[in-house]
Amino acid sequence: MKAGQRGAPDRSAADRTLTFANWPLYIDVDDHDKQKRPTLDAFEKRTGVSVTYTEEINDNDEFFGKISPALMNHQPTGRDLIVISDWMCSRFVRLGWVQEMDRDRQPHVAKHLDPLLLRPAFDPGRRHCVPWQSGITGIAYNRRKLGREIKHTSDLWADDLRGRVTLLAGMDEAFALLMQGEGVDITRWTADDFHRMTDRIAALVRKQHIRRFTGNDYIKDLSSGDVLAAQAYSGDVIQLQVDNPDIEFVVPEEGAELWSESLMIPNLAAHKRNAERLVDHYYEPEVAAALASWVNYVCPVPAARDVLASSKDKDTAALAEDPLIFPDDAMRGRLAIAKDIGAKERPEFAKAWNGMVGL
The missing domain is CATH 3.40.190.10 (Periplasmic binding protein-like II)
Known part of the structure; x- marks a missing residue:
């Protein structure tokens, strides 16, 4: 109009x-x-x-x-x-x-x-x-129970986290961080970048490395210890840390989405x-x-x-x-606003994503 x-x-x-x-x-x-x-x-x-x-x-x-x-x-x-x-x-x-x-x-x-x-x-x-x-989509994890640091998105795919990782179920909420883990500039990603990312995640699903895809209920999984690491929102983690100081939030070295x-x-x-x-x-x-x-x-x-x-x-x-x-300068340098999924590509992407997630 x-x-x-x-x-x-x-x-x-x-x-x-x-x-x-x-x-x-x-x-x-x-x-x-x-x-x-x-x-x-x-x-x-x-x-x-x-x-x-x-x-x-x-x-x-x-x-x-x-x-x-x-x-x-x-x-x-x-x-x-x-x-x-x-x-x-x-x-x-x-x-x-x-x-x-x-x-x-x-x-x-x-x-x-x-x-x-x-x-x-x-x-x-x-x-x-x-x-x-605003907020950040990054990674939350239980530092004490995991026994090591997480610095990169790829750290989630290590053997000691098999079956103890969750990712967000919503395509729009999840895709950018996962692309960044592949080294993609999310301000100008391509369809090939999206499909390469989903191929990686689909393989991890088949191996049962990813426990499940969640909404905000990942908070409960992290709190109970059923999950040791999760794709997470910064605002949720602030609340989690009040009750459990072992929960840490990380902006991976390769970047995270600012939304x-x-x-x-x-x-x-x-x-x-x-x-x-x-x-x-x-x-x-x-x-x-x-x-x-x-x-x-x-x-x-x-x-x-x-x-x-x-x-x-x-x-x-x-x-x-x-x-x-108030992200510090080092963190701000790793944050980016993702290019949106366009109307033309959305049906194809949603079909691939939802099939993988089980929606």
Whole structure:
């Protein structure tokens, strides 16, 4: 759809509201009253804009199915702001279902967005989307039980891990790290790279080296010790380490995927300017720091680190030194945003991947 057909008459000035759809447990809440969300409440108080906040996104494909009929038929979705994974953002951009944000109204985004996140292949300059939170797909392992370090993705294929390794089941979530393990530049991978990677993994499946393919339930396997190493998300590992300090997270020497779940304004959103204001609110370093200290993902606002470091609370200040929230320079040099799987190649790739995974 052409850009000029994507907008609706903006009601932001007369109707000081907006509807914001997000994932569960993905925003700060008050310790004493779970109905209060301090960073969101502060926005409402300061701007006079009332936010209807819904935790209705549990799966990218499920949510796509929920709102795509409206977008396909050039109808409003009833939502002014949504948060979806970047690989799904890519689909929305390609289909022309989201609006460009007015960066002149978002000075904090322009100033504070992490340069590492600025140029995904599907949306250079992030005109259509802005990261809500980011994360790393790497490797988590039990250092004490394994008795050695893991430094490379290929270390997962060693004999002492036969039957004690899990990989992520979702193709979009899993493929980039596994390609990087083959030495591929994931910003410009090819179909041959994908098939070479799946051939390697299929052989390991046949040998029963890989215990299973998982969703987020790998957390339980690692905690119980049934699994010694797993393809994992950085945010999950921070929580795991609270109960089990033997769990370590590694960005392999050959690299890991840096991903985001990003804010987007769907076509025909009725309160675009209010939505842009809210996005910019979360890029103020103080607000970004408050959110990061709660959700524990990679913060897309590096300037929030100094805010946390200056906290009088020891635990809060310690978050500024956590490389899984603020990756250090060495780690940042090994992170890359993967080129998305395109619409033409997706059916073929999904057939190969799902056949291997057993979906």
